[in-house]
Amino acid sequence: MSQADQHAGNGPLPRQIPYIIANEGCERFSFYGMRNILTPFLISTLLLFIPLEDRASEAKHVFHTFVIGVYFFPLLGGWLADRFFGKYNTIFWLSLVYVAGHACLAIFEDNLKGFYFGLFLIALGSGGIKPLVSAFVGDQFDQTNKKRAKVVYDAFYWMINFGSFFASLLMPLFLKNYGPAVAFGIPGILMAVATMIFWLGNKKYVHVQPQKHNPDSFTNVARTALLARKPGQSRPGLTVALIGAAAAVASLCMSFSWGFVIAACTALVLLLAFGGIGTAMQLERARGAHPDEAVEGVRAVLRILVVFALVTPFWSLFDQKASTWILQANNMQSPMLSLFGWEFKVLPAQMQAVNPLLVMLLIPFNNFAIFPLLRKIGIEPTPLRRMTAGIALSGLAWIIIGWIQLSMDAGTPMSILWQLLPYAVLTMGEVLVSATGLEFAYSQAPAPMKGSIMSFWTLAVTVGNLWVLIVNSSVKNEAVLGHIATSGMSVIAFQMFFFAGFALLTALAFGLYATRYRMVDNYRSDDGQTQTCYGTVPTKS
Template identity: 85%
Template sequence: MALDQTQGNGPLPRQIPFIIANEAAERFSFYGMRNILTPFLISTLLLFVPLADRTSEAKHVFHTFVIGVYFFPLLGGFLADRFFGKYNTIFWLSLVYVAGHACLAIFEDNLTGFYFGLFLIALGAGGIKPLVSAFVGDQFDQTNKNRAKVVYDAFYWSINFGSFFASLLMPLFLKNYGPSVAFGIPGLLMALALLIFWLGNKKYVHVPPAPPSPDSLTRVARTALLARKPGQGRPGLVVAVLGVVGAVAALAMSFSWGFVISACTALVLLLAFGGIGTGMQLERARGHHPDEAVEGVRAVLRILIVFALVTPFWSLFDQKASTWIVQANAMTSPVLDLFGWEFQVLPAQMQALNPLLVMLLIPFNNVAVFPLLRAIGIEPTALRRMTAGIALSGAAWLVIGWIQVSMDGGTPMSILWQLAPYALLTMAEVLVSATGLEFAYSQAPQSMKGSIMSFWTLAVTVGNLWVLIVNSSVKNEAVMGHIASSGLSSIAFQMFFFAGFALLTALVFALYARRYKMVDNYRSGTDASSYGTLPQGAKS
């Protein structure tokens, strides 16, 4: 037993089932409402919008909501890391989450009330998103860290278990019982998720928030940017200032771009140019801060490059709930016979394929694909898996683009043709998303677990930002003229554009992955004993 623990194969923490069950119920609630959002907007809430513009407006609302969901992790990670700890932040934001679901069910025919509910869900779901996965990692240390990969797979499996039933059932509830019931059921599941999470409180390892540090990432970065070196300028500071100027310019464009696009673009410019500038002058922080603090910032900057290169994947993945549903609406839907039960697949129900395939592919990869790769001398490292996943997402969009071209040419296409791209995109998701959770936690310095996990989810925000930018760009007359000259419809052109975007990124990601050096930032066994479970009433 001692040898197993030394090798990281100690026993599984007994509190893990509470977190897994909580995640399954919470994901049912989230995907239950998310997967019927686009069809509800098109068929009910946006009837005041001209028919020709309704689909585009529904996509805009959907991706704006998703941007919010993956933007608020920054707030959740900050509150948890600096003030309240992960458990308390998850608990209180989950109450906000439940209130948001209630608004959707109550204000089904009120635009302001419904959008306020979406805001509350974005705040609650986004705020807890990086913390739950980081909270899973907190339950492990060096004695059982090898069990973490299995649990992260189970964690991701539970996400898709909830998502599968939500994707299958909620479109039926929306069709047969109306939006109040269809949006109310996910609210009840979120309340159940909160109850399950609370029941495990006394069993959890509660890692306290890090106290304010003079050697935090932002302070080290500020020192690096402002420090002078005899005989040299401050090129990194110039780059960072350019990012600030660009951010201000982006915010000034909010009247034409919209606030969400402008604010997210401004944030991306600040992070990108600030990170590049800090990296250029990081060595100047030595002597002002301990070497481990400087190296910690270097590690974070390297991680953020990986996250940035994953953003094109998310721009493709999240459109399965918008662009792919719009395509499915124009396809034929055959009546299927399953053990004597005849049914017709609704367009929104096609999304149930994604979580179903995830539940099959995760164990299939672990039992068959990865052992086979190791047998032929190829180790499926985290970065190799993510490279393959980004490339597969591009392949999925090549297929979905071919389907669209066939439809544009007048060929009737069955909704079942979407099976192939769903399979490719789901394998991509397993290789990128499930792996990314494990990668983000293992590479993050101990004091920044919540914040780094929030940067991982911020990649989804940026991915959806690309969608909004492209969606807005194709309304430009010059762009429309270029698309027309290609012989493709606007939607088909966008599909092939996103496919090329992902394939090019996969190549760049592979090149960067060859230079990336993995680190191990799991807690030591002595850390586990010192954290323990905080006394009742203690700050956590």
């Protein structure tokens, strides 16, 4: 490899990357393997003591409580890694907790408390390592090979879907034919293998040490900015932050009427939003008390959080493929198909396997066909441009699914295969948003905040699901139902077009923000230090 290539960031791939990629493939199989059979197992086996008419509702409650935990614990994992133990140690030890959780599911298949304890351990382990593995990938790159990172992040995301695809196909069969002990035990074995593979690469990894007791951390700089006084001036930023804190407390007080999940998620959103706005309003007051680099680092984080906030509507659309789209598929015709002489009937739940399969096809298609074509015609597919297009495509997918629903409401029989088109469009949006977001989040985050930034990226999924819960709760209101009735559409069709419009408006806002976003370069230099290079052209995103 020439010095020119290294200077341009095109140096060789780190040799340790295959250990992390293989670890991710096994871990994702273990997670999706247990998650995809959780609800049917609860309904058919563990919740038999609950009346039949309430069993499905309770299973959904347990499932979504578990998922909320998975996407909240990244905050804990990111904090532990950034402040105390480093990414490698945090990933390794929480992976062992993860394995223990799988063991509990297999052992306590008929014990409610033991099984729920296993779900807690998996949520802690899976959620805790979720932001760190992708950040750990980025740690292996420096200025000499940083342009190879996109290829690796795409491979990383490809492996996630590889594991998800085969787990979606195989684990329901193991549950049906061999029982829950085997069905939950196999994912546990895969997670143990994942942990072993990760450990084998230990001596080859680049280990970025945590910054303990950092006086110039994000929270310290933000606290200084909010509390700093200037003669003759008020503290409007602090006032905004306190309003957010009061609103968060009020939200928690609404738990009895809203439900704990909506109230807690809303409280967190209010704290982050108002606290971030307040800090931005007074950030310059932290100069002098903290180095300019620390102040600019906080500014970079706040700008990243705006990007994450604008991505949350995408997740509100994407995650409903596992709920709203399946409900629609239940009312569609399932044809008999023949493949290599084997006839089978397409079931609604099996459509979920289409998504990871398309991801594995679309990632190389984009890299070898679409992106080179765009560059040839003079359009550089930068991260923020890709994410803008991805959000818009998710809105288009929901326009298509809404058209299908209107046709069904009009009495037109529709084959389940019609859903292939919106699945393809939504998956293209996913590849452009989710895979790109991992790369973007790492490259923009200051060194002391990389683990935490990745945890905020996963938290965006939780906030996206919050919008779904709020919309679903609002359609129970008589006034809202009356307004929907005047549109001439069914409630489900109205919601589909509402979410489509939500995504398209967000894509417009995201694109406008992208033109003002100033990209930074927070990859390590080849001497092991983090080099931050701030862009000079604000419109290049």
